Amino acid sequence: MSSGLIKAMLLFLIASGLSLIWGMGRVINVAHASFYVLGAFIVLSMMQLPFDAAINYALALVLAPIIVALVAAVIELGLLRRVYHRGILPVVMVTFGLVFVFQGLVRIIWGDELHVVNTPAFMRGAVSLGVVTIAKNQLPIIIVAPLTAIGIWAVFYRTRWGTLVRAATQDREMLNALGTNVPRLFTVTFMMAASLAALGGVLVAPTIGLFPAMDGPLIVDAFAVVVIGGLGSILGSLLAAIIIGLVFAFSLLIAPELGTVLTFLIMAVVLSFRPWGLRGSPE
Amino acid sequence: MLSATKKRFAAAKQNASWLQPALLAGLAIFSLIVPLILGTFNVFLATEILILALFSVSFNMLLGYTGMVSFGQAAYYGLGAYAAGLFVTRMGLPMPLAFALAPFVAAVGAALVGAIAVRRAHAYFIMLTLAFGQIVYAIALSWYSVTGGDNGLLGVRPIPLLSSPTNYYYFVLVVVVICLYAMYRLVNSPFGSGLKAIRENPLRAEAIGINVLLHRWVIFIIAGFFSGVAGALLAFFQRSIFPDAALFTKSFDPLVTTVLGGVGNFFGPVVGSIFLVLLERFVVRFTEHWLLVVGGLVIIVVIGFSRGITGFDISRFFGRRR
DSSP: OHHHHHHHHHHHHHHHHHHHHHHHHOOOOTTHHHHHHHHHHHHHHHTTSSSOHHHHHHHHHHHHHHHHHHHHHHHHHHTGGGTGGGOHHHHHHHHHHHHHHHHHHHHHHHOSSOEEOOOOGGGSSEEEETTEEEEGGGHHHHHHHHHHHHHHHHHHHHSHHHHHHHHHHHOHHHHHHTTOOHHHHHHHHHHHHHHHHHHHHHHHGGGSEEOTTTHHHHHHHHHHHHHHHOTTOHHHHHHHHHHHHHHHHHHHHHOGGGHHHHHHHHHHHHHHHOTTOSSOOOO | OHHHHHHHHHHHHHHHHHHHHHHHHHHHHHHHHHHHHSOHHHHHHHHHHHHHHHHHHHHHHHHHHHOOOOSOTHHHHHHHHHHHHHHHHTSOOOHHHHHHHHHHHHHHHHHHHHHHHTTSOHHHHHHHHHHHHHHHHHHHHHOHHHHOGGGOEEOOOOOGGGOSHHHHHHHHHHHHHHHHHHHHHHHTSHHHHHHHHHHHOHHHHHHTTOOHHHHHHHHHHHHHHHHHHHHHHHHHHHTEEOGGGGSGGGGHHHHHHHHHHOTTOTTHHHHHHHHHHHHHHHHTTTOSOHHHHHHHHHHHHHHHOTTTTTTOOGGGGGOOOO
């Protein structure tokens, strides 16, 4: 049960960003999960710092999303901006190329083997909460991910910036005409989406083994979530992530091999009845 | 001045009109004598190029001719490979029968996925094909008792006649040429004209009476079929199959060869395949980071040389951003 929730939270952190940058900029970022990998590996390196392990982890929690956001800014300004005007295929090609570039760079920097993060002392062992027992290394994601979801909601529905982003998903050109610098707004959105993915990486890093190609399964699941939830809808991503997470947990109990297949069966069923996803709108 | 430019354009056009058949003829003759003049290693290399070329051309029927960006083509490649392998190893069918049946398994897979995916354009289509494409990989990886999981499916032997590298090369050559000819005829048929009309403007195509969804579905199945042929060729070439054949990164290969070679040219992906395989052999001598190189190369080509090697603009079909 808790593993399903964790998967749901991670998927939400990845998929909400994907959905957001699609909704606003019509960009499909195949390399989105690479930001997650980068976040996780930054944790691995920062745990080597000469401070207490808990402090190291806290530092990584703050710094990794910032570092990744800067990397994302370089990519958006330096590469993606050059191809937007040429339609969807060049954009997807560039981000697909980035998947391999990132994987190669991670291999060069951190090596090809399976890494395990040095967890701080407070993350070892398990804690019992009455009915469920939770491994302590799962605490970061269980605590921080819901807070982040609330944070995302607050930013989008309670700040002027969030209102502008939502306006841009509705009608970019009109917003541009009204005097907002939409390209700059998109750069910031792209950075934010990337830092959410990195945050996902930081949060699950203590619970899994890290390897350079770990973005593959996740990006595919995230695409399934985005499609089920409806492109451009953050609430849709949340709903779909929870559904997929629960199905995953359920399949672990019955037939672990079927988890991935079930995900796509759900996708097929949802799309047969609502081709634009749970919360998306017809084109 | 102006007429001089015009003349030069006309000359260039004329050049191009004899250049391509000449190149093709040269390539055909060369491919026939490869085993005679080059060593075994290069025969393997040439076989690899042929299989990739077939895979890429089948993919380009979707991308170049119909304007559909399939991101999960490896699923049908993997399906063809696994079907061929399982027929031979688990069901004990003779190799020719297994080889003949495997592409139909891939086509059925494509028909199922296509029934949902082709109804959606652009972004949804990309994500749906990508996500559904992973099913084959997931099954191949986790169904240990049947597929052998990541240990792979071993002992996929061709018949004794085809077991020498040279004979198998000629077998692949014949199959690939037949498939390319079939696809060439297809895209130059009235059905192919319908596809091009859909690529240029789906709404207008619908308005003049072309059944857009049916065309998209049929070409998706046909592309899946020929990707399956390529997969079956691979299975007996490697004599084993691993789940990687269906991994979504494998779907990147035909995309790269097509974009390198040029989307709008039937033989563009073939040129791209030759280039990609040779480049890989060359690069791996110097570095183990081949994927990094090919990823960087794709980014550079897409941003810097939008027309590919054979000079066709990939953006032409995909509209401007709204």
